[in-house]
Amino acid sequence: MFIYSIIVATLTSLLFLTQSLKKEAMDVFIEAPELIVQRMSAGRHDLIPVGYAEKILSIPGVSSVEPRYWGYYYDNLTGGNYTLIARNIDALHMVKGTLPKGPGECAIGKGVADVRLTDLNDVLFLSINPQQKVSLKVVGIFTADSAILTNDLVVMDKNDLVNFFALPKDMATDLIVHVSNASEVPTIAMKIRRDYPDTRPITRSEIVRTYENVFNWRGGMALTMFIGPLLAFAIFAWDKATGMSAGERQEIGILKAIGWETTDVLKLKFWEGMAISLTSFLTGSILAYIHVFYFGAALFAPVLKGWSVLFPPFNPIPYIDLYQIFVIFFLTVIPYLASTIIPSWKAAVTDPDTVMRS
Amino acid sequence: MAYPTPTTITAITAPSAIIAVEGVSKIFNAGEADEMRALDGVTLSVAKGSMAVLKGPSGSGKTTILGIIGCMTRPTSGKVMVNGKDVAKLPEHFLTDIRRRTFGFIFQHFNLIKGITVKENIMLPLYPTSIPIHEMKERADAILESLNIYQKRNYHVEKLSGGEKQRVSIARALINNPEIILADEPTSHLDTKLSEDLMDRLSRLNGEGKTIVIATHDPLVYDKPYVNRIIEMRDGKVIGT
Amino acid sequence: MIKSKIFFSFIAIEIIVIAFLYTDANHTIAARNAEVQSKRELVRKLSLTDFAVFTEARYTRHPSQADTFSAFQDFPSSMDHFPAGSIVGPQRGNN
Numbered sequence: 124m125f126i127y128s129i130i131v132a133t134l135t136s137l138l139f140l141t142q143s144l145k146k147e148a149m150d151v152f153i154e155a156p157e158l159i160v161q162r163m164s165a166g167r168h169d170l171i172p173v174g175y176a177e178k179i180l181s182i183p184g185v186s187s188v189e190p191r192y193w194g195y196y197y198d199n200l201t202g203g204n205y206t207l208i209a210r211n212i213d214a215l216h217m218v219k220g221t222l223p224k225g226p227g228e229c230a231i232g233k234g235v236a237d238v239r240l241t242d243l244n245d246v247l248f249l250s251i252n253p254q255q256k257v258s259l260k261v262v263g264i265f266t267a268d269s270a271i272l273t274n275d276l277v278v279m280d281k282n283d284l285v286n287f288f289a290l291p292k293d294m295a296t297d298l299i300v301h302v303s304n305a306s307e308v309p310t311i312a313m314k315i316r317r318d319y320p321d322t323r324p325i326t327r328s329e330i331v332r333t334y335e336n337v338f339n340w341r342g343g344m345a346l347t348m349f350i351g352p353l354l355a356f357a358i359f360a361w362d363k364a365t366g367m368s369a370g371e372r373q374e375i376g377i378l379k380a381i382g383w384e385t386t387d388v389l390k391l392k393f394w395e396g397m398a399i400s401l402t403s404f405l406t407g408s409i410l411a412y413i414h415v416f417y418f419g420a421a422l423f424a425p426v427l428k429g430w431s432v433l434f435p436p437f438n439p440i441p442y443i444d445l446y447q448i449f450v451i452f453f454l455t456v457i458p459y460l461a462s463t464i465i466p467s468w469k470a471a472v473t474d475p476d477t478v479m480r481s
Numbered sequence: 482m483a484y485p486t487p488t489t490i491t492a493i494t495a496p497s498a499i500i501a502v503e504g505v506s507k508i509f510n511a512g513e514a515d516e517m518r519a520l521d522g523v524t525l526s527v528a529k530g531s532m533a534v535l536k537g538p539s540g541s542g543k544t545t546i547l548g549i550i551g552c553m554t555r556p557t558s559g560k561v562m563v564n565g566k567d568v569a570k571l572p573e574h575f576l577t578d579i580r581r582r583t584f585g586f587i588f589q590h591f592n593l594i595k596g597i598t599v600k601e602n603i604m605l606p607l608y609p610t611s612i613p614i615h616e617m618k619e620r621a622d623a624i625l626e627s628l629n630i631y632q633k634r635n636y637h638v639e640k641l642s643g644g645e646k647q648r649v650s651i652a653r654a655l656i657n658n659p660e661i662i663l664a665d666e667p668t669s670h671l672d673t674k675l676s677e678d679l680m681d682r683l684s685r686l687n688g689e690g691k692t693i694v695i696a697t698h699d700p701l702v703y704d705k706p707y708v709n710r711i712i713e714m715r716d717g718k719v720i721g722t
Numbered sequence: 723m724i725k726s727k728i729f730f731s732f733i734a735i736e737i738i739v740i741a742f743l744y745t746d747a748n749h750t751i752a753a754r755n756a757e758v759q760s761k762r763e764l765v766r767k768l769s770l771t772d773f774a775v776f777t778e779a780r781y782t783r784h785p786s787q788a789d790t791f792s793a794f795q796d797f798p799s800s801m802d803h804f805p806a807g808s809i810v811g812p813q814r815g816n817n
């Protein structure tokens with residue numbers, strides 16, 4: 124019963140975590156750019172000429188086009204990968220301090236601040252080689268509760284970023300296309316692809332769908348991690364189904380000998396199994412809730428973290444999907460019931476005279 | 482798989498016989514290397530209200546015939562009449578019903594269920610019936626009182642002494658108010674005093690009109706004056722009545 | 723039957739705990755609504771597209787931005803170099 128609860132707790136923890144992340148992704152990425160245009164070259168994402176913007180802007184329905192400058196920085200010092208982005212914006216709620224107002228300033232994610240032991244007003248030094256390096260004053264640090272979005276970010280001035288990465292003139296990482304009427308996005312994406320066959324437009328709905336898939340309980344993350352506990356459960360149930368103890372067999376024999384029918388025995392075993400699986404299921408769910416929503420899925424973090432140096436602590440919001448809980452219920456209670464009832468049934472249909480010898 | 486049919490069935494079933502067994506054979510593991518003919522054409526009858534003893538050495542088939550009479554297993558061939566009904570061919574459902582209504586069993590190893598209390602053990606035969614729970618409890622209390630183990634009613638059975646276990650198993654056999662009590666070697670785990678005690682109780686029950694069949698090879702049982710019928714068995718056959 | 727009493731009280735306790743957790747969940751969701759709003763602002767203003775969870779590789783850091791061949795992006799045999807690669811997997815091409 125203890126094992127049973129633990130297995131349910133693991134499965135349910137996974138569900139809670141993925142469901143919560145998925146819901147959060149759905150909630151926040153509805154504000155993601157409606158359309159992003161990447162350029163593809165040799166099968167890879169490549170820099171895009173800012174000049175593409177003009178023609179895109181002339182497509183009816185496009186209200187504005189904005190180049191995005193961003194890239195990755197591998198930090199030799201800490202072994203972490205940072206995401207560097209250039210944005211010039213005024214203020215944000217989830218930042219302690221301010222955002223960079225010009226060259227020489229930056230705002231960094233909590234994860235970067237922690238691994239670099241950097242605080243507000245310290246200097247963050249980044250260097251790719253002796254020619255490409257930059258020193259930035261930290262004017263803002265993103266708050267810990269935004270870590271899931273900002274943990275590895277370094278937000279800096281556009282010119283700093285262009286110089287640091289030595290981006291060729293008039294090239295950007297990708298383009299954001301603002302569309303006045305959301306329903307026109309697919310048409311516009313199609314037109315962009317027609318005008319520039321070397322581009323790949325990514326719509327907001329594709330971003331959202333990506334997260335739907337990544338955190339879908341039947342795929343990606345969940346499936347990979349589901350298999351372990353599910354297998355454990357199968358072994359557990361199988362063990363139970365095949366290893367009915369002599370004592371249990373004897374008990375069934377006695378009950379039959381004193382006038383119980385096979386159905387009476389099965390009823391008893393059904394309720395017994397129901398009681399055990401119900402308590403285990405409830406206990407497991409409670410443990411899962413506590414694990415995921417009070418302790419940030421602490422037991423999963425090392426597995427999910429992999430080789431990442433920067434890994435945000437989870438602080439998931441308890442969005443609970445009853446449907447998924449029912450799925451877990453049926454995935455665990457039904458096999459358990461079957462694994463108790465089937466061997467009991469086998470024992471109960473044999474003649475009870477065996478109890479007279481032993 | 483040719484079973485030698487019993488040559489002739491000689492016993493004439495007396496009208497007062499509550500149990501009549503005619504030409505019953507039981508073959509275990511038929512057709513296999515370890516085929517075992519446990520009963521070979523057994524014919525016997527027990528009159529209503531009598532106290533009968535099945536006597537015989539170990540392996541003579543006493544337990545087997547008791548199991549067949551008690552509808553716990555079917556004979557390979559032959560006829561088994563209980564209260565005038567041929568039970569050998571009845572479907573499972575009816576056998577259970579007869580077991581519950583007609584028989585009370587006292588097993589050699591008590592066969593009480595561990596982990597539950599004395600009282601729960603005693604009430605077990607009543608659960609499949611439609612008797613309301615409060616009546617079940619009243620009946621159980623009454624029987625516990627009469628057997629002098631009322632004070633132990635909330636003990637788990639594994640904490641009881643042998644004699645107490647025996648009384649619990651008698652109580653369980655009696656709770657259905659059965660017509661026939663079948664006891665298999667009921668004294669084998671009891672000392673002399675407890676055995677005497679048990680026989681006293683059984684003879685009292687016999688006095689109340691219950692038919693009692695005891696399988697044993699204990700002289701303390703079959704030498705009792707109130708045993709009014711002894712059936713001797715050997716090698717799966719009845720050798721004397 | 724004492725056992726059944728224990729069982730039912732246990733179930734009752736668990737149901738109470740679950741009811742408590744359920745209200746707790748609803749409270750938390752309400753209480754953290756402001757946080758969600760701020761995150762939306764963050765996504766909008768910084769034009770973010772992905773969670774900063776798996777920072778090992780491009781296709782795990784920005785699964786929605788990774789190209790069709792992301793699994794092979796740096797070197798063919800690097801496919802499942804990162805544990806998160808088994809979790810995030812390459813996205814199907816959308817065009």
Ligand SMILES: Nc1ncnc2c1ncn2[C@@H]1O[C@H](COP(=O)(O)OP(=O)(O)OP(=O)(O)O)[C@@H](O)[C@H]1O
Nearest residue numbers: 509510517518519538539540541542543544545546
């Ligand atoms: N299930 C079985 N399979 C095979 N042989 C069996 C089985 N049950 C009983 N036997 C055999 O049938 C024979 C009669 O057994 P039974 O138990 O009826 O004897 P018994 O007279 O009750 O002996 P005891 O006094 O030792 O209890 C024995 O030889 C026993 O080994």
Ligand SMILES: [Mg+2]
Nearest residue numbers: 543544545665
């Ligand atoms: Mg025997």
